[in-house]
Amino acid sequence: MMRIEELDTPAVVVLLDRLKRNIERVQRLIAGQGIANRPHIKTHKIPAIARMQLDAGAQGLTCQKLSEAEVFIDAGICDDYLLTYNIIGERKTDRLMQLAARVKRLAVVADNDIVLTGLSQAGVRHGSDVPVLVECDTGFGRNGVQSPEAALDLARLAVKLPRIRFEGLMVFPNTAPRTQDFFVRALALFRDAGIALPVVSGGGTPALNRLADFPMMTEHRAGTYVYNDVMMVHSGVASWEDCALQVRATVVSRPSPDRAVLDCGSKVLTSDQYYVEHYGRLAHYPGAHISALSEEHAIVDLTQSAARPKIGEVVDVIPNHCCSVSNMNDEIHGVRDGLVEITWPVAARGKVR
Ligand SMILES: Cc1ncc(COP(=O)(O)O)c(C=O)c1O
Structure with missing residues (x-):
């Protein structure tokens, strides 16, 4: 595995x-x-x-x-x-x-x-x-x-x-x-x-x-x-520990002390905000949030985060709206104890008619 x-x-x-x-x-x-x-x-x-x-x-x-x-x-x-x-x-x-x-x-x-x-x-x-x-x-x-x-x-x-x-x-x-x-x-x-x-x-x-x-x-x-997501935590119906879906992304740049850039942009996360601020949170960096997105870049604001990820590190993003993440990605990996047990094609992805 x-x-x-x-x-x-x-x-x-x-x-x-x-x-x-x-x-x-x-x-x-x-x-x-x-x-x-x-x-x-x-x-x-x-x-x-x-x-x-x-x-x-x-x-x-x-x-x-x-x-x-x-x-x-x-x-x-x-x-x-x-x-x-x-x-x-x-x-x-x-x-x-x-x-x-x-x-x-x-x-x-x-x-x-x-x-x-x-x-x-x-x-x-x-x-x-x-x-x-x-x-x-x-x-x-x-x-x-x-x-x-x-x-x-x-x-x-x-x-x-x-x-x-x-x-x-x-x-x-x-x-x-x-x-x-x-x-x-x-x-x-x-x-x-x-x-x-x-x-x-x-x-x-x-x-x-x-x-x-x-x-x-x-x-x-x-x-x-x-799956739950930032919106559900915000609405009080779920905690961060209930968020089952996460996007693993690599820190590709640290242009300034307060900024990290991830290799997942709106093509992966969507730019949905609905009723929450920002575009997603970093699971293991409390206070770090995605402040802006372009298609292939997620800009992480680290001003509120004491810990800071390094270039090349892989971080886990909890998206604002998990449903639209499903719609953007071909496959989802089921993980337990650090092992990829299964990879599911997102079979009804893009089914809009
Ligand atoms: C008609 C309808 N029913 C149920 C749901 C499920 O709602 P939720 O995603 O808040 O669980 C949705 C979500 O968009 C919906 O549009």
Whole structure:
């Protein structure tokens, strides 16, 4: 077996003991609420890791894009999927129906009548029902109907349209108190209208600490928790010791006492910042952070770090956003006790359609 030091840099590694611990901890948390765990594969994009999540007790998987679902369904690891994306146009809805025919359940979301009507027409063309959840926006400002009343209106249409099987509601991410307020009102409206909600699907890793605040959910979709990253530490749901994914990078220059330059730039880490400062931390140099990125260079600010890496040294970077690191790299090395146990191709990397 190869030693970790033998990996050429930049290299993305996953600490397997942490990965396993993260998967088991979150499975326990979600099962402890008596709801289903439906992890989102967007973080790892690797069927073997999804297999670990399913073996730990996950009920099914979540994918964002059809092409991601294709990779996972080809891998044959699971037959219960939720696709959390509006699927538009016959080219895509035909692919959806072909995929759906290969598994027990492939549910999809919709947040408007055009998507819903297209799904219904696809169901009629292919002679099978399409399970649908109505996506709700409870403050994130992305897709989703804007009010419980709009959710009910769309659900009424879903119930009427041929070949649509209305299953319930979906939201991302669960936030307090807006998601609760929205769903408490929605549940009352649906009850009064006599429309059942067998599935209420919530999501997000930061919400894992507060699952009990969302008693209306029947399932939870978390993704980032498998690896964790600077954002998750910042949001208080993970510690640095929970960060399983790290980028090994070589210090290629020390142009000044306060600056180091690494051989991983935005091509490896992405320039995602989201709600955290800087572009990543150095695991073994507290206070050191990546202050700027160009495509092949990461600039490390060492002003707050007592210890300073030398030219030629290999350091471990904890990225801001591990999901997009997966999308940037062909392979990920699973490491335990300093040995590279396995190298996984990131099978659903770049699957954007
Ligand atoms: C629709 C949806 N569900 C679930 C998740 C998983 O969220 P997290 O990565 O915070 O665990 C995401 C992440 O982007 C998402 O877009």
